[in-house]
Amino acid sequence: MDCPKCDCDTGKKIDDPIINNLELFDNLKEKETELTLDSELILYEENTNFAHLSADLRSFFEDKIQLRKENSNDIEWFNSLEKFFRYIIDCRIIRVQEWFKQNTIRFPQDNNEIVIARYALEQEISKLTLLWTLCGMICHFCSLRCLKNRDYEDDHNCLTDHKCQLTCQFTEAHASNLPIPICSHKAGHEEKHACSEANHLCRKLCYLNEKRNCQNFCVKEIRHEGDNHLCQSTKHYCGDSCSFKTHTDKGGFQCPNKCIIPHEEEHTRHKCENDTCPIQCPIKDC
Known part of the structure; x- marks a missing residue:
């Protein structure tokens, strides 16, 4: 759905207001920025997959509003991204509806061609809304939320490298004059962040490693009793x-x-x- 910019008769531009992210996100007070203009965005392209189509908006959200890798609560981050997408789509819908209104107002609204055009517009709006509805299920490769749209047939994918980006929480095991290493677990894991640069944990293969949501490596203490190796996932x-x-x-x-x-x-x-x-x-x- 292309973005209409003006009344075809008068040339008057359709409003394209800029709002501040603080007006949209109550929980993001620390990073103030103006949100991108709807009229500058391509929200639909024939034969373009959604991951590619949404890449620029996702990058804008992470660069200007909130980085995913810095948020320990991926559900909260996902909900904010979803709200951002919904705002952008709502802006486009309002602009298109206003454009349609301004360019058909001089015609009888029960005119057959106007009725058909209005119905076609409603169908396009429904398609656009559905296209930008995020999946939100658990990624097939880690525990983050899937950022594909709802109607696809491949594996759920969070569109990241699936690696946890937060620092190891076993700080006492690392030299104080060196940077704390990055956690070696999959993204979105539960329990403590632990790196692979020191022997914090057993790290032998979890006995439930073939089950979904398994984090693969045992997080019990080194040389723990028994052979029942268990990862940090609370649910397999x-x-x-x-x-x-x-x-x-x-x-x-x-x-x-x-x-x-x-x-x-x-x-x-x-x-x-x-x-x-x-x-x-x-x-x-x-």
């Missing part, structure tokens, strides 16, 4: 394919997600973290 998910499947107009549908029921809970039906229907509306152009 079943990880089998979700049981949801049905038949649609396009054929059979099998949910591509994995079961998030804790592995120790007995269950015969596997359930993923998606609580909404994953099947697209069958009505054409919806």
